[in-house]
Amino acid sequence: VAERGISPVLIIGSGLIGTSLGLSLRRVGTDVLLDDRDEAKRDEAVAMGAGRPWDGSTQPQIVILAVPPSEVAKRIAEAAQQFPDATLTDVASVKSRIVQEALAAGVPAERYIGGHPMAGRELSGPSAARADLVDDRLWILTPLEHTDPTRLTQIKELVRTCGGVVREMSPAQHDQAVALVSHVPQVVASALAAQLRDAGEDQVVIAGQGLRDMTRIAASNVDLWSDILLGNAGPISDALVGLTGTLDETRKALAATAAGGPANRDAVQEVLLAGRDGQARIPGKHGAQASPYVEVAVMVEDKPGQLAQLVVAAGEAGINLEDVRIEHVLGRPSGLIELAVRPENGARLEAVLRSLGFDVRT
Amino acid sequence: VAERGISPVLIIGSGLIGTSLGLSLRRVGTDVLLDDRDEAKRDEAVAMGAGRPWDGSTQPQIVILAVPPSEVAKRIAEAAQQFPDATLTDVASVKSRIVQEALAAGVPAERYIGGHPMAGRELSGPSAARADLVDDRLWILTPLEHTDPTRLTQIKELVRTCGGVVREMSPAQHDQAVALVSHVPQVVASALAAQLRDAGEDQVVIAGQGLRDMTRIAASNVDLWSDILLGNAGPISDALVGLTGTLDETRKALAATAAGGPANRDAVQEVLLAGRDGQARIPGKHGAQASPYVEVAVMVEDKPGQLAQLVVAAGEAGINLEDVRIEHVLGRPSGLIELAVRPENGARLEAVLRSLGFDVRT
Numbered sequence: 001v002a003e004r005g006i007s008p009v010l011i012i013g014s015g016l017i018g019t020s021l022g023l024s025l026r027r028v029g030t031d032v033l034l035d036d037r038d039e040a041k042r043d044e045a046v047a048m049g050a051g052r053p054w055d056g057s058t059q060p061q062i063v064i065l066a067v068p069p070s071e072v073a074k075r076i077a078e079a080a081q082q083f084p085d086a087t088l089t090d091v092a093s094v095k096s097r098i099v100q101e102a103l104a105a106g107v108p109a110e111r112y113i114g115g116h117p118m119a120g121r122e123l124s125g126p127s128a129a130r131a132d133l134v135d136d137r138l139w140i141l142t143p144l145e146h147t148d149p150t151r152l153t154q155i156k157e158l159v160r161t162c163g164g165v166v167r168e169m170s171p172a173q174h175d176q177a178v179a180l181v182s183h184v185p186q187v188v189a190s191a192l193a194a195q196l197r198d199a200g201e202d203q204v205v206i207a208g209q210g211l212r213d214m215t216r217i218a219a220s221n222v223d224l225w226s227d228i229l230l231g232n233a234g235p236i237s238d239a240l241v242g243l244t245g246t247l248d249e250t251r252k253a254l255a256a257t258a259a260g261g262p263a264n265r266d267a268v269q270e271v272l273l274a275g276r277d278g279q280a281r282i283p284g285k286h287g288a289q290a291s292p293y294v295e296v297a298v299m300v301e302d303k304p305g306q307l308a309q310l311v312v313a314a315g316e317a318g319i320n321l322e323d324v325r326i327e328h329v330l331g332r333p334s335g336l337i338e339l340a341v342r343p344e345n346g347a348r349l350e351a352v353l354r355s356l357g358f359d360v361r362t
Numbered sequence: 363v364a365e366r367g368i369s370p371v372l373i374i375g376s377g378l379i380g381t382s383l384g385l386s387l388r389r390v391g392t393d394v395l396l397d398d399r400d401e402a403k404r405d406e407a408v409a410m411g412a413g414r415p416w417d418g419s420t421q422p423q424i425v426i427l428a429v430p431p432s433e434v435a436k437r438i439a440e441a442a443q444q445f446p447d448a449t450l451t452d453v454a455s456v457k458s459r460i461v462q463e464a465l466a467a468g469v470p471a472e473r474y475i476g477g478h479p480m481a482g483r484e485l486s487g488p489s490a491a492r493a494d495l496v497d498d499r500l501w502i503l504t505p506l507e508h509t510d511p512t513r514l515t516q517i518k519e520l521v522r523t524c525g526g527v528v529r530e531m532s533p534a535q536h537d538q539a540v541a542l543v544s545h546v547p548q549v550v551a552s553a554l555a556a557q558l559r560d561a562g563e564d565q566v567v568i569a570g571q572g573l574r575d576m577t578r579i580a581a582s583n584v585d586l587w588s589d590i591l592l593g594n595a596g597p598i599s600d601a602l603v604g605l606t607g608t609l610d611e612t613r614k615a616l617a618a619t620a621a622g623g624p625a626n627r628d629a630v631q632e633v634l635l636a637g638r639d640g641q642a643r644i645p646g647k648h649g650a651q652a653s654p655y656v657e658v659a660v661m662v663e664d665k666p667g668q669l670a671q672l673v674v675a676a677g678e679a680g681i682n683l684e685d686v687r688i689e690h691v692l693g694r695p696s697g698l699i700e701l702a703v704r705p706e707n708g709a710r711l712e713a714v715l716r717s718l719g720f721d722v723r724t
Contacts, residue, residue, distance in 0.1 A: 190637025218637035234620035258596035275552025305677035315667035
């Protein structure tokens with residue numbers, strides 16, 4: 001069987017993901033054709049260098065559907081008709097339902113391979129696109145029983161060319177996994193933040209970093225997330241059963257304590273311990289294990305140039321800063337800067353900064 | 363009525379908070395006496411400069427109980443006996459129950475004023491203490507009907523001397539507020555993380571930043587949080603009713619959709635919209651409104667000195683960096699650095715960096 005090439009690729013949809021994939025493929029010279037019902041968006045993607053406008057006739061090797069989840073099945077069925085030899089894929093964050101609907105609409109199973117690059121930004125639209133958006137990110141593929149193996153190889157090559165890392169799952173496995181690690185957390189963030197809508201000013205004013213971190217994604221795009229939640233309704237509602245069960249048990253234990261019963265310390269500790277164990281299983285950035293860095297904290301004046309002196313000192317000592325966190329202290333002319341470095345560099349960085357007169361905190 | 367001074371202050375408990383308060387008071391020369399049943403901890407706090415060991419006889423003006431929530435009431439009652447003229451306060455994150463138990467144990471209402479500095483770290487113990495821990499943080503005081511006004515003035519002076527910002531509430535108001543913005547989020551983070559404990563490796567490996575942010579506090583100290591949750595059981599279980607109600611409605615809407623019913627788009631959008639509105643009410647760091655900064659993203663090589671060049675350039679242009687975020691791209695010799703600056707400086711920083719040949723992303 002002859003290998004299938006990936007060029008030209010037709011990307012339908014010039015949003016954040018479609019444009020980013022175009023940019024990533026253009027890095028290595030792949031011929032990228034762009035199409036979007038909104039010509040202004042497509043033109044913006046073209047202007048950014050994500051590809052050239054589809055001319056209405058070229059037959060692509062691969063068609064990537066980068067449209068909202070609720071439109072994928074219909075648009076993929078159209079593409080299957082229009083491009084009878086192309087391999088078809090998509091980038092939607094739900095899979096079972098889209099695969100089902102696509103097959104029902106006549107999309108041939110042998111040349112459709114569902115995909116989901118695990119990358120995104122809080123921003124949307126072509127202007128937010130980046131050539132490196134999916135670099136080293138997991139990109140889940142959901143081949144089916146009847147998928148043509150040469151076409152699967154071809155789509156894997158596409159993923160690698162875009163910079164992604166292939167992981168194969170069944171559509172159902174994919175949907176359960178994203179329900180647990182992505183969709184349920186979105187529902188929880190929204191539900192938690194919703195409790196603040198009618199809270200008193202005296203209450204929200206004391207909110208701390210914990211609540212801010214836990215509700216950040218509640219600011220996400222409502223239309224896109226409605227699509228995602230409804231598109232993966234089954235696995236999400238299943239996963240929510242476990243979560244609401246845990247919360248209800250905790251609530252009952254606390255209510256019984258509040259009603260004058262004995263302190264239900266065991267029940268409360270159980271959820272805290274289970275949470276600690278579960279949290280420890282989450283890998284660090286990009287699938288790595290949790291960060292092995294140590295932090296060196298320095299109090300500096302909150303004015304231009306202070307941070308520069310710190311990082312210059314680190315650079316001159318040959319120490320790479322793995323992360324930097326700046327904590328401002330409102331209304332005071334000082335701020336705390338936390339520098340994360342590899343453990344073997346921690347003591348040395350501290351010594352270097354102290355020798356330069358920096359106010360290093362431990 | 364003569365004013366009451368604050369010096370000497372006796373701090374009972376040499377953990378993170380007790381030691382930090384000692385350090386903050388020592389900055390301005392207040393006489394600080396330290397006591398802890400664990401002499402090694404007290405000695406560590408003394409060695410750090412947080413105060414001198416209590417000599418067993420000096421009568422302090424103020425006694426701060428900085429012990430775990432479950433011990434506060436009992437220890438405050440002991441202190442009330444031992445120091446018949448001292449003003450008493452504590453730093454526990456629950457109030458109604460402690461006040462009730464303290465009064466029941468004979469603590470005189472006129473000289474006990476509950477307190478709660480809204481500050482903490484993920485670390486604990488005297489070695490994690492910082493003189494600036496409560497600088498510009500809210501410090502809630504819960505005076506009672508019979509509180510002596512001169513003693514309230516005295517404790518307010520203590521708070522200001524430590525660097526904190528006083529906010530008065532009733533014990534019940536305090537407990538409802540912290541239940542909503544701190545204790546329920548802790549329960550939710552733990553319950554959410556608990557769902558991962560028995561998840562498959564294929565599932566946890568795809569976890570992203572959203573889940574990491576939402577479960578970070580699930581790694582908190584289990585004993586301390588058991589104390590807090592049981593100590594504020596009533597307001598927390600009340601607040602959990604609203605949250606679990608919202609989650610249950612969402613779960614039912616999704617389950618009905620999954621069972622083949624119509625897509626319950628309205629119900630799903632309702633929780634997402636309410637979450638977006640609630641999230642927008644959370645103030646930024648330190649009680650300020652949400653960050654007004656803009657971000658300038660730069661792709662750099664992942665090696666020492668790159669960050670330095672960036673911040674030096676910003677400093678030379680007189681632009682203060684409000685925040686810095688470094689995103690590494692695993693296995694690639696490049697990283698994305700996001701610099702947050704005030705809106706009026708955004709375009710200028712971009713221009714400055716571009717003119718220096720930096721790869722600025724938009």
